């Protein structure tokens with residue numbers, strides 16, 4: 001299944017044909033099977049409109065007033081199907097005698113949802129098949145129901161482990177391909193993880209498994225507003241192990257946007273790894289002034305809000321640069337009341353005073369391979385060809401940051417990816433070209449274990465329970 005060149009790992013996207021509109025509108029809860037209907041409609045939006053499941057589904061659940069067990073089931077089915085999409089398609093391809101690209105798109109969405117239920121849930125096979133057939137009949141009439149029924153019955157003849165025994169590459173000949181298949185990851189991403197970890201053994205398996213699990217929600221307490229302990233008490237969460245502002249909630253804790261402290265802007269939703277990388281920028285000593293901070297890629301503003309609150313406490317300011325105007329608006333909303341000035345500009349030439357900042361954050365655009373667990377469909381959408389353009393942009397942004405920071409000041413280069421080209425590759429190249437000095441970043445992640453040999457820090461879900469954030473600290 002995941003052998004190189006044997007089959008593309010991107011799930012089939014058979015066109016954008018839209019199914020006939022159903023009589024239900026998003027404002028009226030569907031009468032039958034609201035959970036599966038919400039999951040199916042989200043899968044359709046992900047396929048047809050390149051939508052993000054974690055944006056579409058919560059809105060759809062709210063609009064249709066779906067809550068409780070139905071909401072939990074819809075979430076499990078949607079995110080689970082998205083995460084396992086490549087594996088599901090490889091299995092479906094074994095059960096259908098024409099290419100998946102020739103299967104009517106709406107039927108393929110339904111088959112994917114049915115297959116996920118058969119493989120990875122405790123829903124009885126007859127219920128998984130019957131509920132899928134019912135939805136197909138309700139949408140498309142009786143004609144395709146025989147086909148759907150027959151395909152799902154074939155899928156149900158084996159469990160996931162038996163399918164993997166048939167489809168996964170041999171573990172001895174291709175350990176990376178085998179682990180990729182067994183943890184529903186594209187092979188190139190498993191390879192990138194293996195390269196960053198320096199192993200194709202057990203730790204790679206742990207990393208891929210952790211990446212396939214639904215993550216805990218992390219909150220950040222706004223410095224100066226509320227402490228992590230108070231936030232934990234308000235939300236029923238646990239104080240996070242490493243960030244002094246962090247709180248962790250259970251993976252199934254519902255929509256964190258509904259929590260009062262988040263609504264009242266006492267707290268935000270932010271991975272603990274992101275908090276640690278933003279804090280690492282503020283921790284190395286700088287001689288002299290320490291009042292002017294810059295965030296060069298600031299949208300949507302999570303780190304800018306944390307840095308802005310810390311700058312406020314120190315009577316400093318933060319300039320926040322963002323290229324996309326709509327994302328600059330999000331920074332405006334999240335940092336209102338803080339000493340943050342927003343510039344809609346290209347960070348490569350933002351028109352700011354050269355050599356004038358004490359600390360600069362470059363939280364560069366990246367593949368996001370470090371946050372795949374939070375974006376269920378992303379692993380199948382990203383392509384290896386994305387990496388080259390991104391590393392060129394990352395290098396240019398880091399070079400610009402080094403130009404904007406004053407001598408003796410600090411730059412933090414951060415990406416949410418463990419891909420070596422985006423991490424050590426970019427930083428080593430810029431260090432070589434500019435002659436700046438890397439600082440041992442591990443010192444500024446106090447009490448965080450398993451940080452390797454330095455000087456850069458790579459966090460991991462399986463080691464730290466955070467996204468796989470990378471952080472390099474450089475002194476000009």
Ligand SMILES: C[S@@+](CC[C@H](N)C(=O)[O-])C[C@H]1O[C@@H](n2cnc3c(N)ncnc32)[C@H](O)[C@@H]1O
Nearest residue numbers: 297298299300301302303323346347363364365
């Ligand atoms: C990884 S995100 C930053 C996340 C942000 N720091 C946070 O914590 O919320 C990268 C951001 O850089 C922006 N961006 C992309 N190219 C840029 C450029 N040339 N100059 C400035 N910003 C850019 C993207 O629009 C995106 O908002």
